Amino acid sequence: MSLVTIQHLTKIYSNHVSVRAIDDVSLALERGAFAALAGPSGSGKTTLLNLVGGLDRPDRGTIVIGDAEITAMPAGALADFRLAHVGFIFQAFNLFPVLTVLENLEFVPALQGRPAADRRRRARELLAAVDLAEVGDKRPNELSGGQQQRVAVVRAILTEPEVVLADEPTANLDTANGARLLDLMERLNRERGVTFLFSTHDPQVMARARRLIRLRDGRVEGDEQRTPAGEPARP
Amino acid sequence: MKLGITAAAGLLLAAALRVAAAPPDALAIARRSDEALKGKTQHARVSMTVRTPDWERTLDMESWYANPDRMFIRITAPAKEAGTATLRIGQNMWNYLPQVERVIKIPPSLMLQPWMGSDFSNDDLVKESSLVTDYTHAIEGEETMGGDRCYRLVATPKPDAPVVWGKLVLWIRVSDDLPRKEEYYGENGDLRKVLTFDDIGPAGHRPYPMRWTMRSIAKPGHETVLVFHAIEFDRPIPDRIFTQQNLKRVF
Amino acid sequence: MLFLTMAWRNVWRNRRRSALTVSVIALSLTFNILMRGIGDGFHEQMVDNSVRANIGHLQVHRKGYHDDPGLNRTLPDPARVARAIRALPALRGYSLRVLGDGLASTDENSAGIAIVGIDPAQERTVTTISHAVTEGTYLGDDAPRPVLIGERLAATLKARLGDKIVLLVQAADGSMGAQLFHVSGIFRSGAPDLDRGVAYIRRQDAQDLFALGDRVTEAVVLLDASAAVPAAQAALRAALPVEGAGACEVLSWNQVEPFLEQFIVLDDAFFYIIVAILFIVISIGILNTILMSVFERVREFGVMMALGTRPRQVVRLVVLEAAVLAAVGIAVGGTLGSLLTIYFAENGIDLSSFAAGAASIGITTTMVYSRLTVANVVLSNLAVFLLVVLVALYPAVHAARLRPVDAIRHV
Numbered sequence: 001m002s003l004v005t006i007q008h009l010t011k012i013y014s015n016h017v018s019v020r021a022i023d024d025v026s027l028a029l030e031r032g033a034f035a036a037l038a039g040p041s042g043s044g045k046t047t048l049l050n051l052v053g054g055l056d057r058p059d060r061g062t063i064v065i066g067d068a069e070i071t072a073m074p075a076g077a078l079a080d081f082r083l084a085h086v087g088f089i090f091q092a093f094n095l096f097p098v099l100t101v102l103e104n105l106e107f108v109p110a111l112q113g114r115p116a117a118d119r120r121r122r123a124r125e126l127l128a129a130v131d132l133a134e135v136g137d138k139r140p141n142e143l144s145g146g147q148q149q150r151v152a153v154v155r156a157i158l159t160e161p162e163v164v165l166a167d168e169p170t171a172n173l174d175t176a177n178g179a180r181l182l183d184l185m186e187r188l189n190r191e192r193g194v195t196f197l198f199s200t201h202d203p204q205v206m207a208r209a210r211r212l213i214r215l216r217d218g219r220v221e222g223d224e225q226r227t228p229a230g231e232p233a234r235p
Numbered sequence: 236m237k238l239g240i241t242a243a244a245g246l247l248l249a250a251a252l253r254v255a256a257a258p259p260d261a262l263a264i265a266r267r268s269d270e271a272l273k274g275k276t277q278h279a280r281v282s283m284t285v286r287t288p289d290w291e292r293t294l295d296m297e298s299w300y301a302n303p304d305r306m307f308i309r310i311t312a313p314a315k316e317a318g319t320a321t322l323r324i325g326q327n328m329w330n331y332l333p334q335v336e337r338v339i340k341i342p343p344s345l346m347l348q349p350w351m352g353s354d355f356s357n358d359d360l361v362k363e364s365s366l367v368t369d370y371t372h373a374i375e376g377e378e379t380m381g382g383d384r385c386y387r388l389v390a391t392p393k394p395d396a397p398v399v400w401g402k403l404v405l406w407i408r409v410s411d412d413l414p415r416k417e418e419y420y421g422e423n424g425d426l427r428k429v430l431t432f433d434d435i436g437p438a439g440h441r442p443y444p445m446r447w448t449m450r451s452i453a454k455p456g457h458e459t460v461l462v463f464h465a466i467e468f469d470r471p472i473p474d475r476i477f478t479q480q481n482l483k484r485v486f
Numbered sequence: 487m488l489f490l491t492m493a494w495r496n497v498w499r500n501r502r503r504s505a506l507t508v509s510v511i512a513l514s515l516t517f518n519i520l521m522r523g524i525g526d527g528f529h530e531q532m533v534d535n536s537v538r539a540n541i542g543h544l545q546v547h548r549k550g551y552h553d554d555p556g557l558n559r560t561l562p563d564p565a566r567v568a569r570a571i572r573a574l575p576a577l578r579g580y581s582l583r584v585l586g587d588g589l590a591s592t593d594e595n596s597a598g599i600a601i602v603g604i605d606p607a608q609e610r611t612v613t614t615i616s617h618a619v620t621e622g623t624y625l626g627d628d629a630p631r632p633v634l635i636g637e638r639l640a641a642t643l644k645a646r647l648g649d650k651i652v653l654l655v656q657a658a659d660g661s662m663g664a665q666l667f668h669v670s671g672i673f674r675s676g677a678p679d680l681d682r683g684v685a686y687i688r689r690q691d692a693q694d695l696f697a698l699g700d701r702v703t704e705a706v707v708l709l710d711a712s713a714a715v716p717a718a719q720a721a722l723r724a725a726l727p728v729e730g731a732g733a734c735e736v737l738s739w740n741q742v743e744p745f746l747e748q749f750i751v752l753d754d755a756f757f758y759i760i761v762a763i764l765f766i767v768i769s770i771g772i773l774n775t776i777l778m779s780v781f782e783r784v785r786e787f788g789v790m791m792a793l794g795t796r797p798r799q800v801v802r803l804v805v806l807e808a809a810v811l812a813a814v815g816i817a818v819g820g821t822l823g824s825l826l827t828i829y830f831a832e833n834g835i836d837l838s839s840f841a842a843g844a845a846s847i848g849i850t851t852t853m854v855y856s857r858l859t860v861a862n863v864v865l866s867n868l869a870v871f872l873l874v875v876l877v878a879l880y881p882a883v884h885a886a887r888l889r890p891v892d893a894i895r896h897v
Contacts, residue, residue, distance in 0.1 A: 050891050053792065055792055055889075055890045055891040055894075056889075056891040075797070076796055076797070076798075079791065079794050079795065079796045079797070080794065080796070081794075082792065082793065082794040083793065083794025083795075084794070086794075088789075088792050088793060090789065090792075090894060094789065096492065096786060096789070096790075097499075097786075098491075098492055098495035098496055098499065099488075099491070099492060099495070103488065103491065106488060107488065107790075107793065108793055108794065110487075110488045111793070111794055111795060111799070112794075116487070155793075285660060287558075287660065288558075289558040289658075289660075290658075290659050290660045291660075292659070292660045292661065313661075315661050315662075316661060316662055319662060330654070332652060332654060332662075332664040334663075334664045334665065335652045335664050335665060335666040337591065337593075337652045337664075337666070338593075339589065339591040339596050339652060339654060340591070340595070340596055341589075341596065342595065342596050342597065342598070344597075344598055345589060345596070345598050348589075348598070349656070351662060352656040352660050352661075352662060
C-alpha cells in the first residue's frame with residue numbers, strides 16, 4: 001500500500017499568463033521510499049513538493065497521505081497534520097537563529113506538546129547519533145552550512161513523521177558536505193524507515209535516490225525504481 | 236413697584252384721547268395707565284401685609300412720590316421697624332435703620348432682593364418708569380377682568396433695556412386706563428409674579444385701586460398686600476422730603 | 487515556555503530599536519503615573535481645602551434645607567444631633583452654626599453677604615478659619631458683638647479693625663433685623679467666596695440678629711479622613727430621623743458642594759484626553775517597531791508555519807514579543823513614575839505661575855503635592871500593557887496570515 005497517493009493533480013499559476021506548474025500528475029509513493037523529484041528549473045518539482053506538504057493548494061486533483069486527504073483540509077487542520085505527519089527540510093535558512101541547536105530541535109515536539117524532559121533527551125540522543133553532540137548549545141550561525149543542514153534533517157525526523165519532504169537540501173552545500181548529508185538521510189531511511197521525498201537538480205542526489213521521478217513542464221516525464229547503488233531496481 | 240403713586244394727565248384729557256384713538260394705540264395706553272397710577276405727586280398712608288407659610292406681618296408706612304423718580308417711604312409701625320425709611324432718587328437707593336442709626340446705600344447687586352421682606356424687590360421701587368420707556372407694547376385683544384372690560388397689553392423689553400423680565404402682560408381697564416392685573420414673566424417664559432389691583436374707589440377726584448396684591452408663583456404661599464388708607468394726588472411736595480437728612484429725622 | 491524564550495530573544499535581536507521602544511513605553515508610563523499622581527494630590531488638596539475652609543466632611547440640616555435654605559428650616563433638636571455626632575468613631579470635630587443672608591454696610595459701601603454664627607472654640611475643631619486671621623483676633627476680644635470678615639469684604643466696605651459695620655437681615659419672624667458689629671478680625675483664607683462674601687459672628691449674636699432664639703441651622707462635621715465619610719454618613723442617618731416632622735438630612739461634602747466634584751470629573755476628563763492623545767502617538771511608534779520586526783522575519787514565520795505552527799500560535803508569539811517590550815517598559819516606567827510621584831509628594835511642585843487661575847477654583851496654595859495611589863500604579867501599568875498588546879495584534883495577525891509557501895521564498 002502506498003503512503004502518498006496523488007491523483008490528477010493540477011496547479012495553475014496565473015500572474016500575467018496562466019502557467020500549469022503541475023499538469024494532471026498522478027503518482028504513488030510507497031512507505032519507506034527514498035525518492036527524488038528531478039527536472040530543470042520551472043519543471044514543477046518544488047511546487048509538487050509544496051502541494052504534498054500541504055503548504056500550497058492544488059487547483060484540481062487529490063493528495064492522500066496515509067488515510068487522510070489533505071487537499072480537503074481547512075488551514076488549521078492542515079497545520080496540525082503537518083505537525084504530526086510531515087517533516088520539512090529547506091534549501092537554506094532552515095533554523096531559527098534566536099534558538100540554540102537543541103532548542104531548534106525541540107521546536108516541533110514542543111508544538112506537539114511533548115514533555116520538556118522527553119524532547120530534550122531525544123534531541124540530545126539524535127544529535128549525538130549524527131555526531132553533533134557538541135554543538136547542542138550553539139546558535140545556528142555558529143555552525144557550518146553542512147552542520148546546519150544536518151541539524152535540519154534531525155529536526156525533520158525527530159518526531160518520526162510519515163514522510164520527510166526536502167526541497168533542494170544540498171543546493172547550498174559543497175560536494176563533500178552534500179555527500180555527508182545524503183549519507184545521513186540514507187542511514188535514517190535504512191535504519192529507521194523514514195520516507196524521503198526530495199526535489200533536486202543535484203546529480204549526487206539523483207544518483208543516490210532509489211526512485212527518480214523526472215518532471216518537465218509540470219508533467220511526469222519518467223519514473224524509475226533503482227537499487228541503492230545506483231543500479232536500476234529489480235522489476 | 237407702583238407703590239402709592241399717581242398723578243393723572245387729567246380725566247378730561249384722558250377721555251378726550253380715548254375718543255380720538257379709535258384703534259387702540261398700545262404705547263399711548265401704557266403711558267396713560269402709568270400716569271393713572273402715579274400722577275405728578277402722591278402722598279399716601281399704606282399698610283403692607285406680607286404673608287408666608289411661616290409667618291404673617293403687617294407694616295404701616297407713609298410714602299411720598301414725585302414724578303418722575305423720587306420716592307420716600309417711612310415705616311411707622313410696628314415698633315421694631317418704626318422709623319426705618321427708604322429714599323430713592325433716580326437709580327440710587329438708601330435705607331435708614333433706626334436700630335443702628337445708620338443709612339445704608341443699597342448696592343446694585345442687591346436690587347433684586349426683597350424690599351423689607353416683601354414680594355416687591357428693591358428693583359420694583361427703582362425701575363418705576365420702565366414700563367413706558369423700556370418696553371415695546373402690543374394690544375392683544377380685550378378681556379373681561381373683575382367685571383371690567385380690559386385691554387390685554389403685552390410689554391416686551393427693548394433689546395438693550397436693563398430689564399430683568401422676559402415679558403409683562405397687563406390688563407388695563409378700557410374705561411379709565413387703570414391696571415387691573417400685571418403678570419411678570421421670567422426670561423425663560425415662566426410666570427413669576429402676579430400683581431392684581433382691586434377695590435377701585437374714589438381717591439380725591441379720581442378712581443384708584445386701593446388694594447394691591449403681589450403673589451409669588453415661585454414661592455407658593457408668599458404674597459404681599461398693599462392697602463391704601465389715604466392717598467392724595469398732585470399736591471406740591473417740598474424737596475426736603477427727598478433728602479438723606481429726612482431719612483434720619485426722628486418723627 | 488519555548489515561545490517565551492523565542493519572544494525574549496527576538497526582542498533583543500535589534501537592541502537599539504527595542505531599547506527605543508522600551509524607552510517610549512517607559513516614558514509614557516512615567517508621565518501617566520506622575521500626572522495622575524499630581525492630579526490625585528491636587529484634587530485631594532482641593533477637597534481638603536474646601537472641607538477645612540468651610541463645608542466640613544458632613545453637614546446635618548433639617549430635611550429640605552440644602553435645596554431651599556431658609557431660617558424657617560432650622561436644625562431639629564440640635565442637642566440630639568450633637569449627641570449623634572459625638573458618637574461617631576472617626577470624629578475630629580463638629581460645629582453648630584447659624585447661617586443666613588444679609589447686608590453688610592459701612593458709611594462707605596454695602597455688600598450682600600453670608601453671615602455665619604459660630605461658637606469660636608467649637609468652629610476651631612472643624613475649619614481652619616481661625617488660622618486664616620491676618621489682623622486682630624478670632625472673635626476673641628471682649629468687645630460686644632465682634633465680627634470677623636475676609637480681607638476682600640473689608641476692602642469693599644473700606645472697613646478696618648475696630649470699625650463698625652451694620653448687618654441687616656430679614657429675621658426668622660419676617661422682621662428686619664439690624665445690628666451694629668465691631669470688626670475684631672480680618673482673615674485671608676485664599677478662597678474668594680469666603681474672603682469676599684462671609685462674615686463670622688458669635689452664634690449667640692447671630693441668633694439674636696436673626697430672631698432665632700436658641701435654634702441653629704446646621705451642624706458641620708469634620709472626620710479623620712474623607713474615606714470615613716460614607717460610614718459616618720450612614721451612621722448619622724441611622725441615628726437621626728430622616729422622615730416625618732423633625733426629619734434631618736445628612737449630606738457629604740460632595741453633595742454640599744457638587745461643583746467641586748464636577749470640577750474633578752472635568753479635570754480628570756481633560757487628563758484622560760491628554761493621555762489618549764499620548765497613547766495614540768506612542769501606539770503609532772510601537773506599531774511601527776513591531777511591524778518592522780515582523781517584516782524582517784517573514785521567512786522565519788514561513789518555516790514555523792510549515793513545521794506546523796498554527797496561525798493562532800504565530801499571533802501569540804508576536805503578541806508575546808510586544809508583551810515583553812511592554813513588561814520591560816513597565817518595569818522601568820512604573821518604577822520611575824512611582825519614584826517621581828513619591829518625590830513630588832514629599833517636596834511638592836510650585837504652581838505659582840498658575841496661581842491666578844487656581845485661586846478662582848478654590849485653590850488656596852500654590853504648592854501641589856502629588857499622591858501615589860495603588861489604583862494609579864495598577865491602572866496605568868495595565869493601560870500601557872493592554873495598549874501595547876492591542877497595538878501588536880495588527881502585525882501579529884498580519885504575520886499569521888502569511889502563506890507559508892510564499893513566506894519561505896520571501897527574500
